[in-house]
Amino acid sequence: MGVMEVAEHARAAMLRISNSSxxxxxxxxxxxxxxxxxxxxxLKDENAKDVQDASKANLRGSIVKRLELDxxxxxxxxxxxxxxxxxxxxxxxxxxxLELDHGLELYRVTCPIGxxxxxxxxxxxxLVQIASLCLKSANAVILKGGKEAMRSNRxxxxxxxxxxxRAGKIPEDSVQMIETREEIDTLLKLDKYVDLxxxxxxxxxxxxxxxxxxxxxxxxxxxxxxxxVDVDADLDMAVEICYDAKVQNPAPCNxxxxxxxxxxxxxxxxxxxSKRFEHPQVELRGDERTRKILPQTKVATEEDWSTEYLxxxxxxxxxxSLEEAIDHINRYSAHHTDGIITKNxxxxxxxxxxxNSAVTLHNASTRFSDGYRFGLGAEVGVSTxxxxxxxxxxxxxLVTYKYVVAGNGQVVSTYVGKNPKPFTHxxxxxxxxx
Amino acid sequence: MGVMEVAEHARAAMLRISNSSxxxxxxxxxxxxxxxxxxxxxLKDENAKDVQDASKANLRGSIVKRLELDxxxxxxxxxxxxxxxxxxxxxxxxxxxLELDHGLELYRVTCPIGxxxxxxxxxxxxLVQIASLCLKSANAVILKGGKEAMRSNRxxxxxxxxxxxRAGKIPEDSVQMIETREEIDTLLKLDKYVDLxxxxxxxxxxxxxxxxxxxxxxxxxxxxxxxxVDVDADLDMAVEICYDAKVQNPAPCNxxxxxxxxxxxxxxxxxxxSKRFEHPQVELRGDERTRKILPQTKVATEEDWSTEYLxxxxxxxxxxSLEEAIDHINRYSAHHTDGIITKNxxxxxxxxxxxNSAVTLHNASTRFSDGYRFGLGAEVGVSTxxxxxxxxxxxxxLVTYKYVVAGNGQVVSTYVGKNPKPFTHxxxxxxxxx
Numbered sequence: 001m002g003v004m005e006v007a008e009h010a011r012a013a014m015l016r017i018s019n020s021s022x023x024x025x026x027x028x029x030x031x032x033x034x035x036x037x038x039x040x041x042x043l044k045d046e047n048a049k050d051v052q053d054a055s056k057a058n059l060r061g062s063i064v065k066r067l068e069l070d071x072x073x074x075x076x077x078x079x080x081x082x083x084x085x086x087x088x089x090x091x092x093x094x095x096x097x098l099e100l101d102h103g104l105e106l107y108r109v110t111c112p113i114g115x116x117x118x119x120x121x122x123x124x125x126x127l128v129q130i131a132s133l134c135l136k137s138a139n140a141v142i143l144k145g146g147k148e149a150m151r152s153n154r155x156x157x158x159x160x161x162x163x164x165x166r167a168g169k170i171p172e173d174s175v176q177m178i179e180t181r182e183e184i185d186t187l188l189k190l191d192k193y194v195d196l197x198x199x200x201x202x203x204x205x206x207x208x209x210x211x212x213x214x215x216x217x218x219x220x221x222x223x224x225x226x227x228x229v230d231v232d233a234d235l236d237m238a239v240e241i242c243y244d245a246k247v248q249n250p251a252p253c254n255x256x257x258x259x260x261x262x263x264x265x266x267x268x269x270x271x272x273x274s275k276r277f278e279h280p281q282v283e284l285r286g287d288e289r290t291r292k293i294l295p296q297t298k299v300a301t302e303e304d305w306s307t308e309y310l311x312x313x314x315x316x317x318x319x320x321s322l323e324e325a326i327d328h329i330n331r332y333s334a335h336h337t338d339g340i341i342t343k344n345x346x347x348x349x350x351x352x353x354x355x356n357s358a359v360t361l362h363n364a365s366t367r368f369s370d371g372y373r374f375g376l377g378a379e380v381g382v383s384t385x386x387x388x389x390x391x392x393x394x395x396x397x398l399v400t401y402k403y404v405v406a407g408n409g410q411v412v413s414t415y416v417g418k419n420p421k422p423f424t425h426x427x428x429x430x431x432x433x434x
Numbered sequence: 435m436g437v438m439e440v441a442e443h444a445r446a447a448m449l450r451i452s453n454s455s456x457x458x459x460x461x462x463x464x465x466x467x468x469x470x471x472x473x474x475x476x477l478k479d480e481n482a483k484d485v486q487d488a489s490k491a492n493l494r495g496s497i498v499k500r501l502e503l504d505x506x507x508x509x510x511x512x513x514x515x516x517x518x519x520x521x522x523x524x525x526x527x528x529x530x531x532l533e534l535d536h537g538l539e540l541y542r543v544t545c546p547i548g549x550x551x552x553x554x555x556x557x558x559x560x561l562v563q564i565a566s567l568c569l570k571s572a573n574a575v576i577l578k579g580g581k582e583a584m585r586s587n588r589x590x591x592x593x594x595x596x597x598x599x600r601a602g603k604i605p606e607d608s609v610q611m612i613e614t615r616e617e618i619d620t621l622l623k624l625d626k627y628v629d630l631x632x633x634x635x636x637x638x639x640x641x642x643x644x645x646x647x648x649x650x651x652x653x654x655x656x657x658x659x660x661x662x663v664d665v666d667a668d669l670d671m672a673v674e675i676c677y678d679a680k681v682q683n684p685a686p687c688n689x690x691x692x693x694x695x696x697x698x699x700x701x702x703x704x705x706x707x708s709k710r711f712e713h714p715q716v717e718l719r720g721d722e723r724t725r726k727i728l729p730q731t732k733v734a735t736e737e738d739w740s741t742e743y744l745x746x747x748x749x750x751x752x753x754x755s756l757e758e759a760i761d762h763i764n765r766y767s768a769h770h771t772d773g774i775i776t777k778n779x780x781x782x783x784x785x786x787x788x789x790n791s792a793v794t795l796h797n798a799s800t801r802f803s804d805g806y807r808f809g810l811g812a813e814v815g816v817s818t819x820x821x822x823x824x825x826x827x828x829x830x831x832l833v834t835y836k837y838v839v840a841g842n843g844q845v846v847s848t849y850v851g852k853n854p855k856p857f858t859h860x861x862x863x864x865x866x867x868x
Contacts, residue, residue: 015764015788018787018788019784019787019788092787098808098809100802100807100808100809104798104802106808106809111787113820114790114820195820196821216820216821234843237842237843240843240845241843241845243845244845244846244847245845248845248846248847248850330449339839350453352838353452353453353526353545354449354452354453356548357836358836358837359836359837359838359839360836360837360838360839361838361839361840361841362838362839362840362841363840363841363842363843363844364538364839364840364841364843364844364845365844365845365846367845367846368534368538368839368841368844368846369837369839373534373846373849373857374532374534374540374837375532375534375540375857375859386547386548386629386650386834387630387650387821387822387834388821388822390834390835390836390837391836391837392837400820400821400824401824402791402792402793402794402824402825403792403793403794403803403808403824403825403826404786404793404794404795404796405773405793405794405795405796405798405802405803406795406796406797406798407795407796407797407798407802408671408797409668409671409674409675409797409798410797410798410799410802411674411675411677411678411679411682411798411799411801412678412682412799412801412802412807413678413682415807416682423807423809425809
């Protein structure tokens, strides 16, 4: 089946899944959990072949590790499905209700987006997570996983589609998979069929998707987070926050990439930090003023301010003022997550308001910027765009809203002209159910 | 000054206007009202020259009419400014607050989008409306009006910039104007500088903007609204709603374009409708079944289902079922506004949920789909996209949100690993003020 046909099937499935009850959607998600549990051995066999090929192909150890599906990971997938089934219904929720006139009511109601396409790499568990979140929010989804996980993905997608058939009521084509790289290029052109793209993976993948499609994209190509240690910082607190933001796990997108230090505390702060960064050893790359204080530090070039390390490397720059720190961040940041460390509440407020990022923090590690830690229940992705959803995005990223007007024969001519009837525009405390 | 420089100035102004107080922004908007009142005669003189040129150039009467600024229109501009000054502050509003742990709080706070570019045609009053809404929401704006209103637009933009200088505190370059068509093409490429495009005008203008820019667009290229008269409709009500939706004013985007009629009531309903449409005479274009009942009716071709008339013309089609009506609408509609007329609540619910449009109506005229009638206070535009804002859009269309985390030294390592501290994730009833 060609991509075009897949997209047409998704479009056809979309209307039917959007009409399904919460009960049906939850039952389907729980059926998937049972099915994956029942098919555990087959899944592990298929996964083992993927892992073997990846090892033969000399893929990086971290990629092979993410690819692997062992029993604890399969248990986590099953727990994840059960958690998604427990979430509140994201659709058919009345956001607001307004009486326009007696008997003429306006409701704003959440609804599915329609057809979502997710393009992801390596981790096969991402397939189940995305499929279940789309089922929960009554969207049809087209999945494209990484080539290296092909057999695992096929096995999981088959389990999901079999479960949908078994649970009944929801069309099987609510979840479909495509497999080749060439199909992505076709998919990216189908803006009449696909409403939203969810790319998850390397920044080159995300950038490729963004640059080659007119379809809205929810995602982030990089993190590149900053912490700024202000002149009024508690320096011991600052050292611990920086240590956590860089060392606790340097690989995720919310790890600190660049440290900015106010000039008036740099001489006191940088040696403390350098000491803390001995175990494990963090490679510092500093500007000229940093290197005056820490002469062993490597030189940071212009490129360092915009390079995402995802490793135990930190760019360090001494700045003259809060304003200079804000300017630096607004210029080089990926607009993902940036923090200030200070006891000065006015400085903090200025930073939090003026740094143009999805998440800004005061006296806390950048690593908090995450759907689970933010209490979102399930994370659809992290968005560095300014529209629809920003920062860590939960299920609300997979819904939009529509207006529903309920009348009993009203016409506009009553409310215009010489003797117009006024609108009441009265907030109503009721939900749309019709 | 080149467009690139204008965009850089807007970017620089953006940070300062986003820090202005509501008081400052309102004072500036009221100063503009006074200034335009004081400069009324000069404005009318400049406008008269535009009108004269337009008449000489044989522009359509409706365009010349929209171009004209007489005293009542200038009074309306001034009243509009005063109304915008009275609206609630759209920014710095806490949308939600969550305790992650004791002393670690997460706020979701509204903030300006940044730099907005508005491209509009003909009506010079649109310039003042857009500029005041952007000032209110603390966005910097770049305005490009129609060539035919050049002198009027210049005069208004000068009044606005003079008022900003006089009121002080907000940078003058928060409002800038560009004038040539070539500059639009450059502007559309500046996705690093401009965050949102607001095109207002003909569908060819809006489509041009959408097709030639990667910048998000808030707007609609056309209306193409439908009403469906169900088998269970109150036929007299249906006639009156259809009359209002088509005749009350056929020019706006929310007028009915296509009427769908259930086959089982078509023979009774269509003659009634045809009679009502005699004064003023509405030209009907019908499918075969319509023409069997109303033999005088012109033939509707495939093209008619997707042509926006903006005139006293109506395409009419007889359908077999509710489902066929929904399919027709989802296929041909501009996803702006579509309605059903029926006494059957289950049919209504199916229609309202399954029609994939920003606004769906039950037993009411499509003409209600409008920011003023929806009680939005001020209308930024009508959006047929599915993201950010949908349908008639008020000031909220000019704001986004950011997450603010307020801590006192928390690090992630406390909450992960062998003995992780649990998050509290407790809803807080407080606003972010720091």
